[in-house]
Amino acid sequence: xxxxxxxxxxxxxxxxxxxxxxxxxxxxxxxxxxxxxxxxxxxxxxxxxxxxxxxxxxxxxxxxxxxxxxxxxxxxxxxxxxxxxxxxxxxxxxxxxxxxxxxxxxxxxxxx
Amino acid sequence: xxxxxxxxxxxxxxxxxxxxxxxxxxxxxxxxxxxxxxxxxxxxxxxxxxxxxxxxxxxxxxxxxxxxxxxxxxxxxxxxxxxxxxxxxxxxxxxxxxxxxxxxxxxxxxxxx
Numbered sequence: 233x234x235x236x237x238x239x240x241x242x243x244x245x246x247x248x249x250x251x252x253x254x255x256x257x258x259x260x261x262x263x264x265x266x267x268x269x270x271x272x273x274x275x276x277x278x279x280x281x282x283x284x285x286x287x288x289x290x291x292x293x294x295x296x297x298x299x300x301x302x303x304x305x306x307x308x309x310x311x312x313x314x315x316x317x318x319x320x321x322x323x324x325x326x327x328x329x330x331x332x333x334x335x336x337x338x339x340x341x342x343x344x
Numbered sequence: 345x346x347x348x349x350x351x352x353x354x355x356x357x358x359x360x361x362x363x364x365x366x367x368x369x370x371x372x373x374x375x376x377x378x379x380x381x382x383x384x385x386x387x388x389x390x391x392x393x394x395x396x397x398x399x400x401x402x403x404x405x406x407x408x409x410x411x412x413x414x415x416x417x418x419x420x421x422x423x424x425x426x427x428x429x430x431x432x433x434x435x436x437x438x439x440x441x442x443x444x445x446x447x448x449x450x451x452x453x454x455x456x457x
């Protein structure tokens with residue numbers, strides 16, 4: 233059964249810093265991995281989708297990497313802004329079914 | 345604009361009552377999913393459906409029921425058998441196939457009073 237761990241659980245950094253969020257998963261047989269953002273009391277917003285054959289995916293100030301063989305993904309946020317404050321969730325999509333498995337997320341606070 | 349609509353946003357249920365949460369999508373997606381989110385826990389899959397008139401149990405299906413009579417709609421009923429129904433419920437959809445991601449709705453917060 234796939235298990236997903238996100239470290240750290242919470243992170244506070246000053247505005248303008250670059251930062252990295254980590255995601256590890258136990259079963260490397262995945263189709264792809266999706267990073268989401270969740271604001272308090274809201275639904276999930278998709279940030280990046282990285283296929284199992286890709287190493288990186290970029291959107292604006294965000295860059296996601298995937299090392300499927302070691303079961304790791306990172307989300308890099310450049311030049312952080314207060315509006316980036318949210319909980320970030322990663323979810324690999326398991327091979328053989330259509331289901332996503334979620335970690336508990338990293339709660340990010342950007343200090344102005 | 346295409347998307348997923350969940351209603352209501354907030355729902356209050358008395359002990360022993362069944363309640364139904366609505367999820368509608370106009371993205372022409374084949375697959376639809378229901379997740380439950382509790383504080384400090386990751387999202388957990390309740391039920392999912394990949395085609396009309398068919399659905400499968402997820403990891404925590406006990407006390408819940410679903411139907412998929414139309415491609416656009418996937419309502420979730422929280423029955424009185426669900427012992428701890430207070431949670432945030434999220435509906436999602438995707439195109440069947442591995443290259444596509446999930447799209448989520450804005451969620452329904454259910455509280456038992």
